[in-house]
Amino acid sequence: MTIFICKCDNVMQQLTIKNFGPINSLTLDIKDFTLLIGPQASGKSTIAKTIFFFKSLNDDLVKYFIDSIDKKDFSKPTGTYAKAIRQKFLDYFGATTHLNGLELKFRYTENVWISITLEGNHKYVTPNFSKPFEESFKNLVFEGTEFLKRFGRKNPALLTSKDLLNLDTEKRKFIAILTEKCNELFDENRELIFIPAGRSLLATLADQLQFIDSRRLDFLMRTFVDRINIVRPIFNKSLVDIIKERRLLTQLAIDFEKTKLAEEIITRILKGRYQYDKDGEKIFYDNKNYVKLNFSSSGQQESLWILLLLFIMILEQQNVFIVIEEPEAHLFPEAQREIAHLIALVSNLNQSQVVITTHSPYILASFNNLILANKFGESHPDSVSKKIDKKLWVSQDKVYAALVKKGDVKPIIDKELNIVEQEYIDTVSRQINDEFDFLYSLETV
Structure with a gap:
């Protein structure tokens, strides 16, 4: 048959x-x-x-x-x-x-x-x-x-x-x-990965994570915790040492340039390097001094496992479908730009797909720049790549962006420029500036 x-x-x-x-x-x-x-x-x-x-x-x-x-x-x-x-x-x-x-x-x-x-x-x-x-x-x-x-x-x-x-x-x-x-x-x-919002709670309970009753967590958070518990032992050394070990001691393929770029981005976001040992999870600020993860900043706690999971995907050159909720949580705008770059690096792996939910105009603006870099990089590759690494460029054809509000979904890609419409990035800033101009004008009255 x-x-x-x-x-x-x-x-x-x-x-x-x-x-x-x-x-x-x-x-x-x-x-x-x-x-x-x-x-x-x-x-x-x-x-x-x-x-x-x-x-x-x-x-x-x-x-x-x-x-x-x-x-x-x-x-x-x-x-x-x-x-x-x-x-x-x-x-x-x-x-x-x-x-x-x-x-x-x-x-x-x-x-x-x-x-x-x-x-x-x-x-x-x-x-x-x-x-x-x-x-x-x-x-x-x-x-x-x-x-x-x-x-x-x-x-x-x-x-x-x-x-x-x-x-x-x-x-x-x-x-x-x-x-x-x-x-x-x-x-x-593709391998499916869901990174939920509310990640900082897991960092606060880092040393007890393996003892948490998973039945008290919602299903997607539970699977996220299980994934962390599986991969955490990989990070018993620095990211630099992980890359060196993979490159020198194994026959496994590695895209060194992408992996090194990912390590540099992660270090800039964390303002240090992460390592896990018998005493728990730590962020090292130099070779000797560190803070335990549960006492680190909220931005470090919220972003850590986004960063490390994305690093593994790049290191392993995985083909993934990944959902990331609120990648910007507790991060300064400069760090939001960096995390957008790391996500873009993953999105360019093989046939990977990414879904992001966000409140942040900085995240949208960052991806807009990466789309424009790809667009103008075709005619000015050297100039654009000096400003934005070519490995981060995002093709406009693969992007869908939408505003979700009051139960309706409105696409917000400018049909002529093929980028996110600027008004959805600048709306709040414009309102704040209008308020400021109004209040400041009262001084002349």
Whole structure:
């Protein structure tokens, strides 16, 4: 039997939201670089979380196949996968009994989509799948059942150690093949990372982080804490030493120029260097003197794990989809510019995608300059690269920027200049200046 996996043209992914949280109605094409600006409680985080939720469903499908192979049971595949989606939705967004008219839809390719609606009087979260998705899913399940027929019925107690190793190898190979086919179905093979707001709390509790009851944290913060606990031991030496070790002692590929640039940006933002040892997390101001992370500045605490996770992505040359909430939090405008540069460096890795939610006009202005650098760098490469490193330039074609306000989303890219419209950067400054001019004019009255 020929197994069919839906292959579609390279169509931009698209999110549709109706009646969800603050958002009334939205259709959003997912570009490689998405900037969402707006006041608090406007819906920026709702949009970012919803994109991340749908992107992560690929991972849940892979987990379904792994669990089904382990349990040797592929019965009720659609219902089992739908149940996993329903539980994830509740983990991300909480109860749904207060919602009315909710409709969410994510188009992965031209023909493959998943939607979420509320069905019944109890408003149960109900996933719906496009026909091509259902057909591909059905065929993948068939492959899984065929694998179990060949290998799953063997009694481990009757197998030799060599047979068990061979069986484990076959299982790993098959799961790798299924994972690749799931990636193809969802048109998604990036590592997914969500960096939530409120990060400084984790720094304050740095020494107790591994002992925090994760059930007391929301789902995305919980996964963020788990990621930190996994990668923290990597930083038992300085970033400079990590780069040197990778370059001299391993055969792993490294883009030295990008990694060195990232290290320099991070050092300027932190005003020191981070290191983790048996005594906990520290920021060193010189070779000897340091402050423990939980006593460091709020800007250092809030930005630290954005910076370090971005550093790992650049060091490992990872292909990522990353959401960063409020990267500007507690940072001086100069440091906000630096963190925008670091994010841009990551966005230029392979096929990486970035979503940023922000309140900051400095973040928008910084990205505007990087877009302009790419635009004018085509005709004046030497002059522009002396001012702004070419590795930071951002192509205008990959950027989407929108103002999220009162439940509505308004694109704010100037159609002629292909940059963020200046009025959305200068609005508050203009209001403050108008107030100042008015008050100052009273002196002459």
